[in-house]
Amino acid sequence: MAMVLPNHASATGGGKPTRPGAVAPAAKRGLVAQILDTRASGILLVIALLLLWEATARFGWVQSQNWPPFSAVMVALYRNILSGELLAVIGQTLWVTLRGYLLGCGLGIVIGFAIAMWRMARLTLEPTIDIMRTIPTTAVIPPLIFVFGLGDPLKIFAVAFAVVFPMALSTASGAGAIDPIYTQVARTFGLPRSYVLRRVYFPAALPFIMAGLRTSLGLALIVTVVSEMIAGNSGIGFYLFQTQYAMRVTDMYAAIILLTIVAYLINRLFLTWEGRVIHWARTREAT
Amino acid sequence: MKLVTPQTTPINGQSIRIEGISKTFSSHGGTMLAVDDVALSVRPGEFLAIVGPSGCGKSTLLQIIAGLIPPTSGRVFLGDKDVTAQPAHMVYLFQQYSKSLLPWMNVEENVMFSFTHREQLSKSAARDRCHEYLQMVGLTAFHSYFPWQLSGGMQQRVAIARALAAEPHALLLDEPFSSVDALTRLDLHALMLDLWTQKRFTAVLVTHDVDEAVFLADRVAVLSHRPGRIVDIVDAGMPRPRLPVTTHQDPRFIAVRNQLLARLLTKPDAADVPAV
Structure with missing residues (x-):
């Protein structure tokens, strides 16, 4: 430095005056x-x-004994992937993430539309959602162990719990921000509500829904790993704790590297998908 | 553009009868009378224009006719159906064409959106109908384009094709030509007349452009300053087909236009005597 x-300094202030x-x-x-x-x-x-x-x-x-060189970690990563150990572990994690994510996001989208479309639903649900979404997901895991025990259902529920509220809110703001002219267009053609919901409200809210889905994806992965640490018997969170206890530091770092790579790739894939789904929204902003 | 004489095609439109329509808006504790006791009768297949200064409540009136907003009092009939009670088969053409087209649908989907759900048509029949109307507005080649890829004039053509593809008994036009450039506007006028001559729907056009009203319409109703009430109805009376260059030079066109402009430019107080 x-x-x-x-x-x-010489490039900006110290040189000849220009x-x-x-x-x-x-x-x-x-x-x-x-x-x-x-x-x-x-x-x-x-x-x-x-x-x-x-x-x-x-x-x-x-x-430090606990600071292996990067190259050693990469060798361990290669070895542990080949042996199948890490693939099984990351597979367990992703399978939980996926189920919890789909459950929570699906529910969140439905709730979001209900809030945006029906006054009754908004008045009934909004206070509960406002309170529930402030609860840190990690705080509900210990009591949930009483309900679900240890295992996938607990973790799936925790992931769904974490994503359902942000998802509901972004969907509701998307469906609520719809330009009134679209609904008027739908009305002038005398189209039924269900059709308008599907062909007008849903696509109009899609940019918001996609943004919610993208944020939820990261959140879902974090909550999966954390719940595996708290209440785990499988997955990468559990694996990280196991390797840490066993002082298998290199294996631990290899798992973290793998998790980073997977999360990065998932995000990139999502961005590509998002760009295709709402191509009309992007190009619209650009013009 | 082929020209069909009005007499040769059967009339598809239905009559519109407006009885004592008033509309009061309330805001901030006060009330504002926007439309005051308007009565109007539009013949089946007629092209009627309503002109008035801005803020006179002409768009409000048109939205009431369309059933998009309820009147405070009065009734609207399409044929013998009470529209204020139950919406009927009328289509409203919006001023903001760029926003009225659904950006997530391409041209073809936008046009089919207007009728496929109402009518149980097979996929190929729906597509044929869509392309029939796209051909009328000269956009067949652009059927797979998205709205943002089209110019303003083209977008409004799509909106027109979509409105007509629903095959309404009446078409309500809310200044649909006001936000395109002057040349495109003349082009769209000619297109609209051509389509009207082919399909003979009933048309009600709301505009502040007197030339446009006289050029397109059979009759022109004049709305006063707020609260909007009808102060005059004038027969345009130029022969059809009307053509951009020759019709605008027609002595009858010039006379009617000047008469209407004089009516519109008088002070609000002086123009208060209803002529109808």
Whole structure:
């Protein structure tokens, strides 16, 4: 860092005075600034951090038994995937996440539309939802163990509980923000309510629903892992605790890396899907 | 564009009868009379225009006729059906074409949206009908485009095709040509007349553009400043088919337009005597 500062200073303030408002030519800028201003800089930072990890462990900058070098973690990851151990564990986690996510989001979308469309439903449900959504999901897991015991139903419920309220709220705001002209258009053609709900309200709310689904996805994964830690007998959360207790530090980090990669890929896949589903909304904003 | 004389095609539209329509809006504790005791009769297949200064309640009146909002008093009949009691088969063409088309549907879906659910048509029959109307507005080639990919004039053509594909007994036009450029507007006028001549629906057009009203309509009703009441009804009376260039030079067109403009430009107090 000490090298960067003088460079930076000469590029902006310390050099020869230029015309006010003039952009400094690229050649006059410091090397670091030139590198950071490229598309590759984001990836470079990731690589730099991983190298830092490797170096701190490899050269003993961090004196700890529990800080394996990145390369060793990657070897463990490779080994544990090949052995099937990690795949089974991540599979258990994702299977819970998926079921809880679908259950909670499905329910949330239905509740959201009910709130937006029927005054009665809004008046009845809104206070309960406002209270329930403030409860941290992790706080309801211990009492839920009495109801569900340990196992998948508990975790599925916890995930559904975590996503249902944000999902209901984003759906309700989407369906509530519908331009009145769309409903008038539907009325002028004398279309029945169920058809209008399906062809007008639902697509109109879709950008909001998709945003809710995307946020819920991350939330669902977090809650799965946490509930596996609290009440687990399977999955990656349980695996992390097991490896930690057993001082299998490298395996633990390998599991975290795998979880990160999987979560990242899921998010990327979701974004691609989202772009296709509401392509009309994106292009509309752009024009 | 092919020109069909009005006499050759059967009339599909039904009459509209408006009896003593008033509308009061209440806001902030006060009340505001928007439409005051309007009575009007539109013949089957007639093209009637309503002109008036902005804020005179002409859009409100049209929405009442469409059954989109209820009147405070009075009744509207389509044929012999009471529309205020139960909505009938009329279609409202909105001013904001860019918002009235559903952005998540392509052109074809937007047009089919208006009638497929009402009528039990087979997929191919629905598509044929959709394309019949798209052809009328000259947009067959654009059937798979999404609204944002079309120009304003094209979007309004789609909205027109969608409205007519529902095959309504009456078409209610709420300044549908006011937010396109002048050339496109003339183009859409000619298109609208052509479609009207082919289908002979009853049309009620609300506008503040006197030229537009006279050019399109058989009769033009003049609405006063708020509260809106009818102060005059004028026969346009130029021969049909009407053509953009020649009709606008027709002495009859100029006379009627000047008469209406004079009526509209008088001060609110002076124009208070109902002529009907």
